[in-house]
Every structure is written in C-alpha cells, then in structure tokens.
Amino acid sequence: MSAGFKGMDVVSIRDFSREQIEHVLKLAEKMVPIAKGEERSVLLEGHVLGSLFYEPSTRTRLSFDAAMTRLGGRVLGFDQPAGASVAKGETLADTIRMVDSYSDVIVLRHPQEGAARLAAHFASRPIINAGDGAGQHPTQTMLDLFTIRKEKKKVEGNNVVIVGDLKYGRTVHSLSEALAMFGADLTFVAPPSLQIPKEHLKQIESLGRKPRISGSLEEVIKDADVLYVTRIQKERFPDPAEYQKVAGMYRIDLPMLKDVKRDLMIMHPLPRVGEISSEVDATEHAKYFDQAFNGVPVRMALLGLILGGLK
Amino acid sequence: MKEFKVTPIRNGTVIDHISVGMALKVLKIIGVKDEVSSTVSVLMHVPSKKAGWKDIVKIEDRELDPKELDRIALISPNATINIIRDYNVAEKFVVEVPNVIKGIMECSNPGCITNKDEPVEAEFVVESKKPITLRCVYCDRITTDVAEHIR
Ligand SMILES: Nc1ncnc2c1ncn2[C@@H]1O[C@H](COP(=O)(O)OP(=O)(O)O)[C@@H](O)[C@H]1O
Ligand SMILES: [Mg+2]
Numbered sequence A: 001m002s003a004g005f006k007g008m009d010v011v012s013i014r015d016f017s018r019e020q021i022e023h024v025l026k027l028a029e030k031m032v033p034i035a036k037g038e039e040r041s042v043l044l045e046g047h048v049l050g051s052l053f054y055e056p057s058t059r060t061r062l063s064f065d066a067a068m069t070r071l072g073g074r075v076l077g078f079d080q081p082a083g084a085s086v087a088k089g090e091t092l093a094d095t096i097r098m099v100d101s102y103s104d105v106i107v108l109r110h111p112q113e114g115a116a117r118l119a120a121h122f123a124s125r126p127i128i129n130a131g132d133g134a135g136q137h138p139t140q141t142m143l144d145l146f147t148i149r150k151e152k153k154k155v156e157g158n159n160v161v162i163v164g165d166l167k168y169g170r171t172v173h174s175l176s177e178a179l180a181m182f183g184a185d186l187t188f189v190a191p192p193s194l195q196i197p198k199e200h201l202k203q204i205e206s207l208g209r210k211p212r213i214s215g216s217l218e219e220v221i222k223d224a225d226v227l228y229v230t231r232i233q234k235e236r237f238p239d240p241a242e243y244q245k246v247a248g249m250y251r252i253d254l255p256m257l258k259d260v261k262r263d264l265m266i267m268h269p270l271p272r273v274g275e276i277s278s279e280v281d282a283t284e285h286a287k288y289f290d291q292a293f294n295g296v297p298v299r300m301a302l303l304g305l306i307l308g309g310l311k
Numbered sequence B: 001m002k003e004f005k006v007t008p009i010r011n012g013t014v015i016d017h018i019s020v021g022m023a024l025k026v027l028k029i030i031g032v033k034d035e036v037s038s039t040v041s042v043l044m045h046v047p048s049k050k051a052g053w054k055d056i057v058k059i060e061d062r063e064l065d066p067k068e069l070d071r072i073a074l075i076s077p078n079a080t081i082n083i084i085r086d087y088n089v090a091e092k093f094v095v096e097v098p099n100v101i102k103g104i105m106e107c108s109n110p111g112c113i114t115n116k117d118e119p120v121e122a123e124f125v126v127e128s129k130k131p132i133t134l135r136c137v138y139c140d141r142i143t144t145d146v147a148e149h150i151r
C-alpha cells in the first residue's frame, strides 16, 4: 500500500484513504526527534524541494523548509512573487514547467482554487498543495489529525467542536471530512451567515455521522474533547459592528473555559487575531503551538514517502 | 401529410424537443453568427406532443459535430437530432450527455485557475445526468446552471 506514495501528488485530502493517512501519521511519529533536532538524518540528502509561495505564509512555508532541511535536503524558490518572473505575467503552467526541471518535488501555495491540480498536470515531479485559495490544504489536515491523535491516542469517538468561519475557512472543510472519516463526532459553531455550507454537511453525513449545529459556544463547550478555533475575517462582514459582535461571542478566554472538561484541547491553525486570549496560552488546554510544531514531522514523513526515502 | 410552420428543408438538421427557452443558446452553440452560411429557422414555444412546450431549430445544409452535440445535450438533455436528406428524416437520435466534459464550458467559480490565463481547458466530471450536475476537475466546484457557463 505504501509503495503507492512514491511520486504521488498531494493535492486534496480526498486523494488519500484512511489507511494511507494513518501510515503518514505513524511515520510522522518517528520523525519527531529529528524534527526537534535531537537526532540527525540524511534521508533526503541531495534532494531539492521547489517552494513556490504566491501568497504570504509563515508556518506552512517555514515548516516545509524545516522538514526538508532536517532530512538533509535543500530548498529553493520564492515567497513573494513580486520580484519573480510571475510578476512579469508568466503563467503558472510555465513557472511550474521550469521549476519541475530544477527540483525533485514542488510545494505550491497559490491564491486560485485548483492551482495545485493544474500544477500536477504540467509537472512530472510530485506536487504538494500548500493551500489553493479557498480550496484544499491537505498537509494542514494531516497535521491537525496528528495533533489530536498525539494528545488523545486516537481520533475516533472524540467530540470535536469547530468554531469560527465555517463557510469560507480554508482548513475547515477538508479537516471536517477527514475527522468524519476517522469517526470523530462533530459540532459546528458559527453565526448563521458563516455556518458550514449545505453541500459540505451532506458530504460529512454521507461518511456516517450527523454533526451537531449550534450558534452558541457556551451551549456546547462543556462536552467538547477538542475545540478547534478558526479565524473570523473582518472582510466577511459588511458592517463592522456586526463583526465586533460575532468576534466577541466566540472569543476564548478564561471565563469561557470555566466548566470545560479537564482534558479539553484547544487548537488553532494560526495566526490568531484575538480569537484566543493570550491568558489561555498558559493553560493545559492550549495545544496550538504544539500543533504548529507538528507541521514539521508530518511534512517530513510526507516528503520522505513521496521522494522514496521512506516506505 | 406533415404540416410545416417553415419551408421544408432538403438537406440539413432539425433539432427537435429543445427545452423551451433554450433555442437561442442552441444558436450560439452552432455558431449562427459567424460559422453558418445557410438558412437557419427557429421555432420558439411550440406545443410538444410529449409534454408542455418546446423549441425547434432547423439548419440547412449542415450536420453537427460531436462537440456541438455534447453542448446541446448539456443545456437540453432531451433534444432530438433529425438528419434530413432529400426532404426526409434519414437519421434520428437523442443527444447524450457525455461522462467527461472538456473545453466546452467554463467553471462557475470565478476564483478557479481555469478562469485565468492558463493553457488549460476547463474540465468536468458528470456527477449526475438528471438533473445535470458537474464537478470541476481542478477546483471541485459543483455547477448546476450549465446554460450560463456554456461556451
Ligand atoms: N424536410 C424537412 N424540413 C424541415 N423539417 C422537417 C423535415 N422533415 C421533418 N422535419 C421536422 O423534423 C422533426 C422530426 O420529424 P419526424 O421524425 O417526421 O416527426 P416526429 O419526430 O415528430 O415524429 C419534426 O419537427 C419535423 O417537423
Ligand atoms: Mg504531474
């Protein structure tokens, strides 16, 4: 089964079976000491990663860099297309064809939906989608699953409450599908205008679980095993007063955590802009910085598998 | 005897049972403005023997190519194609919605990479033929209002 990884494109989480994802997570576990710098590895020595970020990103880009470098490989590319040939109007297809000849694997972040699928079409090297507009971000989903599994031993049976912008949020849709596939119970908390889209809900239900829908975090937080907080973007609201109201309703602070389960874990894909008060950072619940670190071992495992260093 | 609302044609194609209101889209598909050099006649909102109303388009001296047939099937899945030779119906078939749609439609998602200046044709998987539901191979967006996005 894992033989299928070498040379594979990672465009959408839907391209993976549950068994394949579990295999990645298991290998990621073994990568942790290397990711922390406690052990050295030359697994990908001599390999080159082409890193094309057409949109700003801190965590995703740096964690791919860290993952490749920790395994002895090298990274080339750009993180702001302004100076690159892209700015001169080169098509994505042409840029990809060029980078394809300079590297062994390409990581792409792009503002247009479907960009990674297009890149995979033109590249002979594997493409890893690091986010395409409002579309997919499969490695984020994998590191989220990894984080839950690490804390809770397994994903199945946990009540995962997802709060924030569930309509436009890039990470939410692929994450909730994957969580449903792994047998978690889902609760979606958002104001009506930002609730999870109907098509999406249907998709999740078809995986066997009926999610709970709520507008009130207070109402559901007591039963939560995992609280996944996402950013609510100001731009989504025509009325700034409405934004303030909604943002305030879902703000996680100490009073909000008064009656939660002792082992509730709080996650956030970061960056946060006020959704989680900094006073929460010191609590046992805060797992978002571990989550950000977990991007490194998970991406190491994936790179190792795709480039054939790992089986 | 047949009753013709327009002059009978000697050779050509009659597109019958077009979903009512879609005749003008059909004209666009067959390229009436710049690709047709013969007479085309259009009947809109005529009673259909089968049920309700339909549109009909008749083109002289012209048979349709497969891409045109695919496009017509997308906007009017019950349309019947009648090939007329020497005033008689020589062939008759119902159009068929293809399983994969490539190059004849734009993605309904304005943020889709296929709507930018890239050297690819938009491509769709047919998730359902009735009602017609297409999924973009690139961005995964579902399109149901096909007539709006046909090229
Ligand atoms: N020579 C012709 N010129 C123009 N239209 C024709 C001609 N022959 C048939 N048609 C039209 O083509 C369609 C199919 O014809 P036919 O098979 O005879 O009838 P139907 O499908 O209604 O049983 C009808 O709309 C008919 O009016
Ligand atoms: Mg390829």
Ligand SMILES: [Zn+2]
Pocket (backbone or CB within 6 Å): A114, B107, B108, B109, B112, B113, B114, B136, B137, B138, B139, B140, B141
């Ligand atoms: Zn699309």
